[in-house]
Amino acid sequence: MQGIFYSGTGCFHRRKVIYGLSPDSTVTKGELGDESLQNTFGKSTKFSKSAAQILSESQVKTQNPSGLSSSLEAAYQVASCSYEHGTSWGEKVGWIYGSATEDVLTGLTIHGRGWKSAYLTPEPPAFLGSAPSSWPTTLIQQKRWSTGLLEILLSPKSPIIVLSKGKLHFRQCLAYVWIQMWAVRSIPELCYAALPAYCIITNSHFLPKVHEPAKFIPVALFLIYYIYTLSEYLRAGLSIQTWWNNQKTLRIIPMTSWFLGFLSGILKFLGLSETMFEVTKKDQTTGADDTNANVGRFTFDESPVFVLGTTILLVNLAALALGLLRFRSTIRGGDGSGVGEILCSVWLVLCFWSFFRGLFGTGKYGIPFSVICKSGALALLFVQFCKWNSMG
Incomplete structure (x- = not known):
């Protein structure tokens, strides 16, 4: 493994890394020429000289005879919106563009160079970050x-392609593929969420019956996973x-969120x-608007992400209602x-209790009435589909 992902907050980068070099790169004199530096780093002479010092690994400090005023002028020039046009910024130098998660893409590119x-x-912690203060904002961020x-x-910047062309290690590639499958993971998650409800509504089953010895396999897997994860939290000093x-x-x-992200990506x-960059608010809540009874409760709006969650809840509630009507036959096996x-x-239902x-x-x-109506319609369609399928 080549190390942890770069994912935004709390990271230091060596300038040699950010400037697009590999660990074994050698810089020629031609690459340190004024024209080459300006084509790569932009028109700022002061910044180009600073970059040249890093690229050449010179130990001589750059002189600044003009003082603070010239440095501020150079900083304004480099920070302008048009400065990077026609340069290597975003392609080879600095943060790599082309994704809404430019931090992970930049980290992948750096690892692909062999770093x-x-x-x-x-x-104490070196960095303090801020996170979204509301549930809708969190889901938008996800x-x-x-x-x-x-x-x-x-x-074309996929870790699989970088593995074949660059210096990305195989296990590091697998790690990147795993994290980049978040959106794809939503498909089996939704299928597994719908499967119990489908079986109850159609009066079928996918798990062993109570009297079958095979029932201990899913029970054991369930208990082992959740007991182990709980023990990890307790060892880390976190609460139940x-x-x-x-x-x-x-x-x-x-x-x-991940399912909508999957649709957007496809x-x-x-x-x-085209993908729109959705800015997430990270303002700190003061709690002045919350009573003790509402502390920790989810907040909702009319976002489509809540339509999906509410639909899953309503489908399973409908399935449980039908299951209770057949409870005696269920117990008999x-x-x-x-x-x-x-x-x-x-x-x-317990996992979606906040939606309940x-x-x-x-x-x-409260979940907006429009969201409940949309979710109710989708839930009815699912129930009707199950009935049609069981009749066919």
């Missing part, structure tokens, strides 16, 4: 990330509530749409749906 990254955790990661995977909140989030985000890949499917559906509370909430803590 390694290191993870440091000093005390959608943008999943879209950007899928863009990289489907582009934190663990449970993250488990719910790990079910909600793939089936909402539409861009097919040339049917007939050929239809069994206890396993009902427990899976209950687990999903949102159905009865008011204001920003």
Whole structure:
């Protein structure tokens, strides 16, 4: 492995790395000429001289006879919006453009040149970051990330292509592919979320019955996974509530934000749409608008991400209602749906419990009526599809 991903906040880069060099690169005199430097780094003479010093690994400090005023003038020039036009910025130098997740793309490019990254955790922390303060903003951010990661995977800058052409290690490539499959992961997540409800509605099953010895296999896998993850949280000094909140989030985000990110990425890949960079607000909430009863509650708006989540909840609630009507036959262990499917559906409802509370909430803590109507229509279509399929 070549080290941890570069993903935004809290990172130092060596200028030699940012300027597009490899660990074993050698810079020729021609590349240090004024014309070559300006074609690569822009028209700022002061910045070009500074870059040349880094590229040549010179230990001689650059003289600054003009003082602070000239440095400020050069900084304004470099910071202008048009400065990088016609240069290598965004392609070879600096952050690499072409994705909504330019940080991961930049890190992939750096690893592809043969560099390694290191993870440091000093005390006190070297950086403090800010995160979205509301649930809608968090989901928008996750959608943008999943879209950007899928863009990289489907582009000529994919880690698979970088592996074949660059110095990216095989295991590092697998790590990048894993993280860039976020959006694709939404498809099996949605299928697994719909499967228990489908089986209950059609009175079929995909899990072993209570009287079958094979039932211990899925039960053991379920318990081993969740007990192990809980132990990790406890060893890290985190609470059970934190663990449970993250488990719910790990079910909600793939089936909402990541699925929309998948659609957005595929539409861009097919040339049917362009990705819009959605800015996420990271203002700090003061809590003045929240009462003790509302602390920690999800907030909702009319975003499409909430349509998906509410639909999943309504589908499983409808399935559980039908399952309870057939509860006696379920316990007896007939050929239809069994206890396993009902427990899976209950687990999903628990994971989407914040959406359930949102159905009865008011204001920003309630799911908008328009979202409930759209989700209800989709849930009815799913139930009707299940009935048609069972009849056919």
